[in-house]
Amino acid sequence: MATLEEARAFLSERTARTDVVMGALTIDGQVVGDIGGRRYRPETLGPDPHGWDFYLGYTVRPDRWGQGIASSAVALLTPALHHDGGIRRVVAKAFSRNQASIRVLLKNGFELEGTERAAVLGRDGTWLDDCTLAHLDPRFAVSH
16 A cells, blocks of 8 residues: 555646546545546557557445446546547457456446456466456547
8 A cells, every 4th residue: 555645746746747647536536446547659650649549447345336337437538538638549458357447447438458368467466367448539540
């Protein structure tokens, strides 16, 4: 657990950056989670000003799981990133065993792009599969 000073330093550093979006999820004035991420330009893109992608992450307090909080937050932020932020792709990762988070993303139009097998060493020492999901701005859809 971080100290209050460490938390303040983390927030100060993140909020000073222009490539970072951070938000608290609140209900009746109580913080129940957070949502945010950072924009990045993949190396494979040229100078297109609409070429930004965004790594998305969110957490919800366990006592608030199953109430649609994450789904509502993702539903609000994703179109805003595309429309107002010039983001082409919003990318999120979830461990394959976190089916609730995967459902949140799929419900909001994200598509599973792939699963990296045994890609992350978990806190308990077991290897976890890491799923990558993405939401593409319809203006950049590729016809197959």
